[in-house]
Amino acid sequence: MKKFIILLKSDYLQRTRSYPFLITLCISLAIAYTFIPPPDATYSTIRIGDYQGYYNSEWIGYVTAIMTSIFLSLVGFYLVNSGIKKDISSKIGQIIATTKISNFQYLLSKAIGNFLILSTIAFIIFIMSILLFFIYSTGYPFKILQFIIPYAVIVLPSLLFISVLAVFFEVFLGRIPVLQNILFFFLFSLILVNDNFGTKEFGWDIFGTRIILDQMEESVREISNIENTSGLSIGYALGNISKTKYFPFEGIHFPGSFLLSRLAWMGLGLFLLGFASIFFHRFKIKERFQPKKIENVLKTVIKSDINISKLPKIEKSFMVLPLIKTEFVLLVRSGHKWLWVLNIIGVLSLCFAPLSVAHQIILPILWFLQVSRWSSLVTKEKNFNTHFFTFASYRPLRRLLLSQVISGILLALLLATPLLVRYLILLDFAHITTILLGGVFIVSLAVVLGILSNGKKLFEIIFFMLTYTNINAIPFTDYYGGLHHHHAYLMAITIVSAFLLIVSYTIRSIELKKI
Amino acid sequence: MKLDIQNVSKKYSGKKYGLKDYSLSIEKGILGLLGPNGAGKSTLLKMIATISKPTNGAIHLNKNNIIKDPNYMHKQLGYLPQDFGVYPNLNAYEFLEYMAALKGIGGTQLKQRIALLLEGLNLTEVAKKPIGNYSGGMKQRIGIAQALLNHPKIVLFDEPTVGLDPEERVRFRNLISELANDCIVILSSHIVSDIDTIADEVAIMKDGQLLTKASQNTIVDSIKDKVYETTITKEAISGFSANHVILNTIRKKENIIVRYISEENPKDSKLCQATLEDAYLYLTKR
Incomplete structure (x- = not known):
């Protein structure tokens, strides 16, 4: 019994002493x-x-x-x-x-x-x-x-x-x-x-x-x-x-x-x-890693040393396109492959469902399916321990953060493409704008909450609540224009998204200066 | 190419220091950083790599203050952290292309450079497989490859031989020797054999402070005529260790062969040839 209590106590202390817990506590208090x-x-x-x-x-x-x-x-x-x-x-x-x-x-x-x-x-x-x-x-x-x-x-x-x-x-x-x-x-x-x-x-x-x-x-x-x-x-x-x-x-x-x-x-x-x-698996989890199989392959390879002086010369290139490409690949490949089956079903539904249902119900659910992807957009460096590389990279703030935001928005818009095309056919640019802004907003939210909390949970919880209220057609939380398309709404979403991105940039900048 | 570290300190919460009033200067060649766990080796390398900022002091590369202008360092840095991770869903090519983009390099020959690095590090056969499937040693080699991507002028290797098999260690040492022909290489380890065969100079650290920095010969000479070996019984070991700095022990049935430091010429003990490991243990244990 004593061991059990010690186990409980250490688990409790470890979880309550975390930054995300404090943030959740503050948000709970505000709510x-x-x-x-x-x-x-x-x-x-x-x-x-x-x-x-x-x-x-x-x-x-x-x-x-x-x-x-x-x-x-x-x-x-x-x-x-x-x-x-x-x-x-x-x-x-x-x-x-x-x-x-x-x-x-x-x-x-x-x-x-x-x-x-x-x-x-x-x-x-x-x-x-x-x-x-x-x-x-x-x-x-x-x-x-x-x-x-x-x-x-x-x-x-x-x-x-x-x-x-x-x-x-x-x-x-x-x-x-x-x-x-x-x-x-x-x-x-x-x-x-x-x-x-x-x-x-x-x-x-x-x-x-x-x-x-x-x-x-x-x-x-x-x-x-x-x-x-x-x-x-x-x-x-x-x-x-x-x-x-x-x-x-x-x-x-x-x-x-x-x-x-x-x-x-x-x-x-x-x-x-x-x-x-x-x-319960009792931690006997099947490992993805299969060293023996790969090492056996290696034994058959003729080994040669690296001749540093003979390596081809490289050039300076500060383009963000390769970063956007890889960030997008990382987004697409994260999570289970079968989730893409759900995504494809969602995208097909956007093609054929009545326009209002597609916009108000299917789109927020389809975007919610990406919760894990977007929540790891700016937190994966810490999760995968690659921040030593990224923080020591050339202009990490301007180049990497920008590419992460762009790749996240690309994913949102790619999934919403059928709906965008349908509105385009109808020349309904107001709805197209609301979806574009919705994509920008949700990615901005993922980025700012990821940077603020240094974890995925906070965004996941808030995105879940947003989606739940969206499906229940609560106007206040409609970020993707499922209910509104007034100019004031477009302006509000634009300002909020810009604010979130500025906050993200500023906090990450402070984070990089303080390391 | 010159790296100057001047009175650098890293203070954590309370009175704990990761590094304290540390000064060091290095030009072209290999500097081996030796020290026990917690000595501050990784802290120092992180600060040189600009991913950690000193509380006090300055770090200059070619007279450029890299604390104020970290991008000057980023352009010419190759860094292999001690405890780095990879994105398991990318393959080796994709990961290295990503690293190249992060470092701000590209060009038509980038793909060929990556291919040659992977070949030299014996990863060509698995280069198209997700890195999540790699063994620890293979991930370590990916880390080495990314450090060499940008033709670095200053290369920091933090515990680089972890996970490498003996043959790979030899190949890695050869690689470092070649690298050092035209750049600064700083290599940290707590394993003396990783350092003693290649380092031009050795810096020994403990508790965030520099104990000594000199050529290997100079450091070894500092304990010349002080290293002895004797055989004692198992029962006598605790009493013996209370009065001597023990460098090594080897069990032999009922007895123990003890290698130790003595300022005087003790009876019943044999004078031994001092090694870098002896000097390291002596400096960090005393």
Whole structure:
């Protein structure tokens, strides 16, 4: 048990002492601040028709718990789904494999480690929710239990299940991270739709939010005398704020059966871990590297020495074209080859799907499939340890960074070509411009977040959230013109992209000066 | 061609120094950097390669301050880092073409130069295969090839023989000897045999400081008449090591043959011919 705790502690410390974790924590805090809209805000997060609750302890406690449960389940998966991968790349896994620790214990330690990370963020959001109460409350009494109970009953079991799911996905799909991301994306969407608009059996609700939302709807029904309170909205909705009416939400007494269901989800998590431990590779991974085969070939070669003085002379050439070419090749070749099958299906869909569907739905999904490629655009030097070469190269900032940005944009536009051609046939230059700018924006975002966080995760998480909101047609996050094509929008995207690129250039420049 | 390192320090957090008040000057030829792990060899090479900046001091190449103008160094640098990586999805040709573009070189003869380098480093047969499939030694040779791509005037090799087999080491030493005819070569290692056969001068480092820099003969002469060998029992070794600087031990059944340093002429010990390894161990252990 002591060894297990030491394993957990070291895992937790190693992960929380990282720069990406701090950035994620800051972003989570900023997002948590928006969970409860300020009184004069023009958006709502949870709303039942025209109603939302008075800002009492119950409303703030439960609303922030619902938002945290959904938000952290979505983002948290991407934050923690590489625990085993890190042990493989750091070679710690090979050491662990030789110890007495069982597969189940190891996977359990990973799941609990994930849970501790997510719980840390949830705790910070919890503190923020209490602060929000004191900022926004207009004389309602502070009831600490109305904060603790929803977080304990709703948030923690959800996070534990997501933590286990991250390990489960890694065991079975660890070598295909992109598939992990995509499958979870669809699984999450399915769960959310089912939880909030499908089943009425609260026990089947993974996020545990349906029972609270039902109670909120019931409270609204009681005061409005309307039988059917349609119009429940969860998430950031703009407009209709002027008509807002308020109702007193007084919390919920969770039935015993519901509490048992929350325990059952945790139990299912343990079962999934047990199942995964049967198939866990225990770091006996098939190596791609086959030295014997290649070395045998070498033995047949007649060896000759290098005659330095007789080597052909080379010329100076500061063109960026060869760099763009190789950066593009690296982008195309990264990831599994079968992903290109998905890309081709996506590109074909862009050719034949109705124009609005192709632009609004297929394009953001097709671009999201490139998440791993773009996230490694400016981080691969550190990942592959080639930064010694690149940083010692001739004018690395002006030449290499530029070529990386251009190659990333080329990939975006190449994939969007059928859509661009269709708009060109229609002479719809406004939509063509929005797609071009969308490509520039998403690559700029990948570059700036990669440089800022020195890792891939932050961009992956934000791109995932962007894509999710894009598919749900939230106008604010529409970066590729699926919904807008006004001049003001084009201008805004251009300015934001330029700003992101300037920030990237500046930070990398400082980075190079400080090395 | 002259490289001047003047009072260079690299301070990390707290009071820890990677390099402390380090000065060195080198002209054409091979300088061997010897030192135990953590001596500051890689830190020094990184600073010369301009991928790490000194906290204090100056580095000049041909009187050009390369800290202020790193591109002056980049144009003529060939650098093989100790712990470098490669892009596993590229083959050797593609990787070297990429490296050439990074270094700002090209021209019609580039492909031929790459082909000859790969041939000389015995990689032609696998040059079209992804580097991800290469063994450690093959990756090391790719690293050597990229360092020689741009006809460098200053070449830095940080632990270059890691992963090379004995035959490859010999070939590598020959290569360095030829390179040194018209450029500066700095070669770091903690393996004395990598250095003693080729280095014109040797700099021995410890804890971020330069202990000595001189020709091999001068360094070896500093411990001439101080290296002895004797045979003692296994039980006596701990007491013996407390009073002497031990250079080497060889187990022989119940006894141990001990090679050690002594300022006086001890009884029952045989005077031995000093080597560079003896001098290195003496300087870094005392």
